[in-house]
Amino acid sequence: MRAIMAALVLAALAAAQGAGAQQPPRTAGPADPKLIEELVAANRILAMEGVVDGMGHVSVRHNRDPNRYLISLARAPELVTAEDIAEYDLDSNPVVPPSRRQYSERYIHGEIYKARPDVIAVVHNHSPALIPFGVSKVPLRAVTHSGGFFAEPVPVWEPRQAFGMTDMLVRNAALGRSLAQSLGSHAAVLMRGHGVAVVGPSLQHVVGRSIYLEVGAKLQAQAMALGGTVNYLDTEEGRKIEARRDYIRSWELWKRKAMGR
Amino acid sequence: MRAIMAALVLAALAAAQGAGAQQPPRTAGPADPKLIEELVAANRILAMEGVVDGMGHVSVRHNRDPNRYLISLARAPELVTAEDIAEYDLDSNPVVPPSRRQYSERYIHGEIYKARPDVIAVVHNHSPALIPFGVSKVPLRAVTHSGGFFAEPVPVWEPRQAFGMTDMLVRNAALGRSLAQSLGSHAAVLMRGHGVAVVGPSLQHVVGRSIYLEVGAKLQAQAMALGGTVNYLDTEEGRKIEARRDYIRSWELWKRKAMGR
């Protein structure tokens, strides 16, 4: 099956070249196998932790070129293997004509990488506890140490403002740019009635942040339900926490469990 | 055991014919094994995803005849195998006298197939997050992209209106017709104090819709609990979403997990 797919890809590529069609962008060369392995692990971990179901995706910048990023072709994150990983330029064009469907919302990744040079990895997910905060007036904001990266409330992107009634998907560059603007310098941006985009300086960070955004949203909702005022994390506490944050200890656990070792 | 069952069925059939009893409806012939396989997978997926427990059922129209449908004999969906699948006409009579108990609520399926020629598959379930919306005045309505098919609120069927106090089960054609009327042209209808019937143009759709109705009900309840107004999905957003909706990517995941491959 994969062999047939590969043949089809070659044929399509040859046809495109023969017809003088637009050339795909140049590859940055083979990615570090260790990075691919971490990207596959990131997919599996997000599924294991319930951050993604069949939908959602995670990408990372190419280790050889900050103008390229790596992401799976269309596949449920829990099923992603190294063979599914494809390379894209920041306009979200694949460097190899894809052998099958691509994520239609890959523009989330490409446009954020353009706007945020500090970002190394991006997750898009529909993490359930976050959705209510995207459709209400209540800002999503950390109540706990694990949420140091959103001690300042998470902004909400409303596609209706600039685009009116859409099918809600970020299926082109204009939508992606608009989303990246709402993200600003934050670690995450809620997408009204849809999900979230999470960014960070490593795959470990975006996976950890995705997990603890979900945890934090549940905690905030529960704290509010108890009634009275909620004692939120102070932004200075958040800064101090994040200055030392890594996810090494958790990553060891998550990766071993998600990869079945 | 199954051989004995089959013999009993043949004996019963012979006896019925010998006595000049009412003939069972004619079969449409053997169903596509691929369709049976998908129907078994649908049963398992609904159980895996917590949409059904021991109760609930899923059916699909016969591939050879729109006036026949396929559904398991009485068995918990998680245990259903190809050998459990039986064929019914739209009056919900089995084409072979059943070797054991049938679903007493199969009329949900038959009467909806009669009323809705566009419907190819039907699920009846007691999905937990839906029930509260069936016993309150709050309309169940999508807040998120995954709920595009219920951007318009889900109607509620109240059997007390036409039938008074019953045992709540849709155990005859009259009850089924009444339910189908409440369904109208919607993708689902809540059954007060009981569950839901979900319809769609394929098994993938009814399974996906059943799963995302449950998800959506949870999200709506959580969004309401945050207080203030909820920013629901617009019906035009819903239409645009559903125009392109398929469940291919999720189905690959669900089927592989539910069938243990």
Add this chain to the structure above:
Amino acid sequence: MRAIMAALVLAALAAAQGAGAQQPPRTAGPADPKLIEELVAANRILAMEGVVDGMGHVSVRHNRDPNRYLISLARAPELVTAEDIAEYDLDSNPVVPPSRRQYSERYIHGEIYKARPDVIAVVHNHSPALIPFGVSKVPLRAVTHSGGFFAEPVPVWEPRQAFGMTDMLVRNAALGRSLAQSLGSHAAVLMRGHGVAVVGPSLQHVVGRSIYLEVGAKLQAQAMALGGTVNYLDTEEGRKIEARRDYIRSWELWKRKAMGR
């Protein structure tokens, strides 16, 4: 280990007889192995479904004598095997001096069997969604078909009324009798700040009822949280439902999963 245990039991028994100590009650003879198998399954199912954790217990009347009941010696239900099952009279005295700790709250079972000749099986559990209804003024009451057996609100037993401040455990016959009085003719009685006792005409019924009480309590709490009035199951609907209720289809599923087959 079990052999040593058995020897110790025999020695203890001999010593008791030799000393002219109070005789243990006479056994009704060996119980039907099929009944023991179902009782073990009931223990495992209750654990699998989250109705019990390490604590809680289930009993059934002896098939040879309604004045004897069968229940495990002290052990977490998930670990109970046929070898753990012991026989008691309705005063909750074991017919064989126990080889190890007994459930201190076995009086729940004995006193209910005395007061309710129609009851064949009893469960005591700390099912989490029930507890809040035992410590609030809100009556626990079915909103759905699966709760037909508590269409009338579940009574609440308050040990403080007759016994003042206790350690909350039903560790003698007086407490058990008081609980049985609160139960009256109902299918279940909440124990304030503690749990519930559930009764029924078979092991299948008490297991099914325990599971659907938990489900029903969650549904009621969620329906109330939506705001406005809740449309409860009518008591006549409950009666009609229960007149035909069995748990055959669910039991097949539960038993196969809980026993790993």
Add this chain to the structure above:
Amino acid sequence: MRAIMAALVLAALAAAQGAGAQQPPRTAGPADPKLIEELVAANRILAMEGVVDGMGHVSVRHNRDPNRYLISLARAPELVTAEDIAEYDLDSNPVVPPSRRQYSERYIHGEIYKARPDVIAVVHNHSPALIPFGVSKVPLRAVTHSGGFFAEPVPVWEPRQAFGMTDMLVRNAALGRSLAQSLGSHAAVLMRGHGVAVVGPSLQHVVGRSIYLEVGAKLQAQAMALGGTVNYLDTEEGRKIEARRDYIRSWELWKRKAMGR
């Protein structure tokens, strides 16, 4: 890998001694292997029960010396093995220079052992249902028998009071002492926006208490959500319950499941 680690430790130790550096505290000698086994089990049980995720830790006093305690080096509790366990004095200095990262918050343990001679084991966790009570004005307080040890409300430690804006971690003795003061004679102390410290007379107690604090927090929140007044456990009931409390039956279950036997 472990051999290399061990060699590095020896080298570091030799270097420290050679340089006349501060001597590590003296070891109390090898701990009882049975105690180590129980400590490893405690780690795994806390993970299995969802009390800890990748973070959190559990310690126990050394069986040979109440001025020493045993705790893992930095590792997710679910992955801890006997080889990870290290020995510390009550100033939280390791008796052997650590071969890798230590828990930065081990001062929670050391300072509590200093302040509370009755305490034999300590857990620090971020158990999710507890967090909301640490950031609201609602006291966490038992509603049920299983929470006899917090019939009196759980105190809340606020690091801002004495230390201003921090990174929230108890990373030195001063913070640990402050926490121990807030704990007082209680069985647990909430840490605002962070988690909890739980203490007890045995590993079984701190594990059981950690599990039932989480259970109890959920139950209290649900009882409050039903509206009206909540009928809390009386402190005298709590005292009577705890006078007889052990976790023998649950421990058998938890340990067998967590250790896969």
